[in-house]
Amino acid sequence: MSSDHEVACWLESVPLRSLTHERERRLLDAVRAGVAATQQDSSRAGLSSSWWQAPIPLWKAAIACAALAAAAAIVARRPEENGRPTVPTPIRIQIEEPLVAQRPVLRELDISQWRPVFTGVKE
Amino acid sequence: MTPTHGEQWAAFYQMHRRALTAYAISLSGNEADAADLIQDVLLEMCKRSVPSSALPFVMRSLRNRAIDLYRRSRGAASFAASASLVDDACADLAERERAIRVREALSRLSGEQREVVVLKVYSGLTFREVAETMNCPIGTAASHYSRGMKRLSEMLMPVVMDMNAEVGRRTPVRSGMEDEDVVGS
Numbered sequence: 001m002s003s004d005h006e007v008a009c010w011l012e013s014v015p016l017r018s019l020t021h022e023r024e025r026r027l028l029d030a031v032r033a034g035v036a037a038t039q040q041d042s043s044r045a046g047l048s049s050s051w052w053q054a055p056i057p058l059w060k061a062a063i064a065c066a067a068l069a070a071a072a073a074i075v076a077r078r079p080e081e082n083g084r085p086t087v088p089t090p091i092r093i094q095i096e097e098p099l100v101a102q103r104p105v106l107r108e109l110d111i112s113q114w115r116p117v118f119t120g121v122k123e
Numbered sequence: 124m125t126p127t128h129g130e131q132w133a134a135f136y137q138m139h140r141r142a143l144t145a146y147a148i149s150l151s152g153n154e155a156d157a158a159d160l161i162q163d164v165l166l167e168m169c170k171r172s173v174p175s176s177a178l179p180f181v182m183r184s185l186r187n188r189a190i191d192l193y194r195r196s197r198g199a200a201s202f203a204a205s206a207s208l209v210d211d212a213c214a215d216l217a218e219r220e221r222a223i224r225v226r227e228a229l230s231r232l233s234g235e236q237r238e239v240v241v242l243k244v245y246s247g248l249t250f251r252e253v254a255e256t257m258n259c260p261i262g263t264a265a266s267h268y269s270r271g272m273k274r275l276s277e278m279l280m281p282v283v284m285d286m287n288a289e290v291g292r293r294t295p296v297r298s299g300m301e302d303e304d305v306v307g308s
Contacts, residue, residue, distance in 0.1 A: 010279065011240070011245075014210075015209070016210055016245060017208055017209070019158050027158055027162045028137075030166065032129040034169045
């Protein structure tokens with residue numbers, strides 16, 4: 001036994017563990033079926049149990065379409081008809097400017113679009 | 124009618140059954156996990172057709188999958204192919220003895236050496252394919268193999284000589300003259 005080849009031959013001669021016929025058959029079935037589910041056969045009903053691949057009944061599809069259309073129609077109605085204002089009502093105030101002047105001038109402002117400002121400082 | 128991808132990969136498995144199962148068992152440590160490992164990898168492969176040189180690619184996928192699965196369960200221990208693919212539970216006493224010796228010798232190699240020996244001897248890969256599987260240069264794979272075989276030779280040489288001597292004692296060599304004598308008588 002002087003060379004790698006001889007050692008290799010001796011190693012090759014020992015028995016090896018292997019899969020049982022039953023497990024091997026299941027493996028092959030799974031591999032064959034794995035493609036059947038992902039390839040051209042996927043349109044056939046019953047091959048896949050995935051809910052997103054299950055066929056939808058026609059009546060369910062019709063109800064879903066009708067509900068969607070109704071919702072779109074409500075949203076698309078004109079805001080006045082819906083009772084909602086189209087333009088925010090202006091809130092006008094008058095302030096004296098400048099505040100410390102001898103003869104202040106009244107200036108009108110619309111504060112309808114103002115928002116509170118938070119500084120993050122707690123008192 | 125062209126075969127589906129699944130049928131192609133099933134045929135691929137049947138063609139390379141020995142190489143795939145030997146490596147998968149050495150990676151996972153038992154037949155059941157090896158079957159799951161091969162099935163997972165082949166199902167992943169089924170998304171495409173079988174490429175021209177698929178074996179190293181599949182072997183590497185087996186390795187990566189095994190690392191993903193078993194590294195977590197084995198903690199920080201380094202991952203390497205085991206010597207568990209050798210079946211030392213056979214009925215024949217001499218065969219069992221030989222299997223036990225080989226298994227012991229394989230388990231004494233370093234992880235890389237053992238993996239290369241398994242891939243080369245039991246899976247029948249070339250050095251280029253071994254290097255592709257293990258993601259290392261061809262020279263590194265050849266070096267691991269050479270050192271591994273040297274160590275195996277050192278460990279197994281006395282065993283082989285003993286066993287050959289034992290076999291020689293049990294079955295004395297008969298010469299052609301004896302045969303002629305038997306025929307003549």
